[in-house]
Amino acid sequence: MDLCGLTIHQLRELLTQKAVSAAEVTSAYLQRIQSIDSKLHSYLEVFAKEALKQARDFDEGKRDFNLSPIAGIPIAVKDVLCMRGVRTTCGSRILENYVPPYDGTVIEALRNAGAVFVGKTNLDEFAMGSSTENSAYCQTRNPWDLDRVPGGSSGGSAAAVAANLCAGAIGTDTGGSIRQPASFCGVVGLKPTYGRVSRFGLVAFASSLDQIGPITKDVKDAALLLQILAGYDRRDSTSVQSPVPPYGERLEESIKGLRLGIPREYFVEGMDPEVAEAVEKSIRICGELGAEIIEVSLPHTEYGVAAYYIIAPAEASSNLARYDGVKYGLRTPDCRDLLTMYRTSRSRGFGPEVKRRIMLGTYVLSAGYYDAYYRKASQVRTLIRKDFLEAFQRCDALLTPVSPIPAFKVGEKSEDPLQMYLSDAFTLPASLAGVPGISVPCGFTSQGLPIGLQILGPHFREDLILRIAHQFQQATPECRRTPPLNEDP
């Protein structure tokens, strides 16, 4: 049996029936990682010994996991989440040897639920990027075409899930970093509402936008992982107290009668025609499933990129001020004074994209430019947020493409930051508005590259977008494929 091809809920069944042991499952994944990941580089570190030990502990019933749906199941974690006792590099040289003394809240929750941590996955440095090309350590490849990027910044997590190198993974999304790589790799990725999941122990990039979420093989898995991640946490004062509904409960309910909005601003000139075609077909399928399809408008969509690339770098420049070579991270030795130590340590530790964003952020916050840039962008954010609130007066959820293009070639955009930023146009507005979004596979290009459908819902309606995504996925089994990767003999 191909254990690695199974979803979390399928593995759960087998473990419950004792048809297979957690150690067998974990070994199968570890073996596959060993034979395939040298092509993909989705992992920065694999915890072979520890993972097997966690799996055996589960098999021997050393701890009672209370029917947790993920107990004994191998999960990969983006290397931007603090995990006690193992390196958390954020894909940066500046944190090459950083070993957090604590677990982030989501890591703690996964640990308590019995997850087997199989490894830490690659990412754009400090989650800044859309291609995972900005990692200081390696270039993750797209499992569907090794010459192409997996998307980013959670490219390692998405590639690992797509290539069956873990049962499910955790990613983070600031402007699309879960949804876009999920769409590029042909898997499911969910960005929860801002505040739904605690950010404690997530290394901060842009604090008003960062969210943690699941990347999985199907929608059902996304629902059960979100169930474990979601909830209030006193250690993150921006996490929200509202109750967490049972996400899996209503997945099987028909979407008949739901009103789904199609924002015309998401279907623009310059979009890849095969992407447009696949998304339009998906909309028709949702119509056939009984949803009412209406056209809506989110008039400020075209300002999302400009607003985001002011706000996010501004917050980043402030957040990344902590890397000064004092408390942790890289320090240039033998500096004659403190200022020289700060400047040389930071300049050696950060890569070009991180420096660019720190510079951009520092500039837009600096005296004389604050009003023209940061304040202006924050006002435009209000308009973008209002667009969504008004659209959700007219419809239950929105259907859009995740990205205007499928996965691009390694190196194609890395020398042109603005082109890279523009490719995020369809994921950024939801991040600015704080609404939840899910990417679900909806087709393939003629070259065999996956295409993703984005479903956006009102604040805290993850249950609704999960249900729509699940119903869509049930109706389109042909969109769920596995990349043709061969294991080395």
Added chain:
Amino acid sequence: MSEKITREEVRHVATLARLELMEAEESRMTRHLNQVLAYMEKLNELDTSDVPATTHAIELKNVFRPDEVIPSLDRAKALNNAPQSDGASFVVPKVI
């Protein structure tokens, strides 16, 4: 295209950001920042004079908690990742 940010300004911003850019880095940075800042001009198409700013997408009131002492990270662990420490504090180059 008129320059939004000069090379001197880039140097000044680098100082504010506690970064040090090499010659080649500085000219690339100037070019890239100009490109991106020119694109940001787009926001001026919108009249936002009566629009309040959003700094937080979810409406939250001030979050308070009781002022209680709870255990926190012990000193040895907190110092563990320091590039240089003396067992009681972080050690840095002479400041004064």
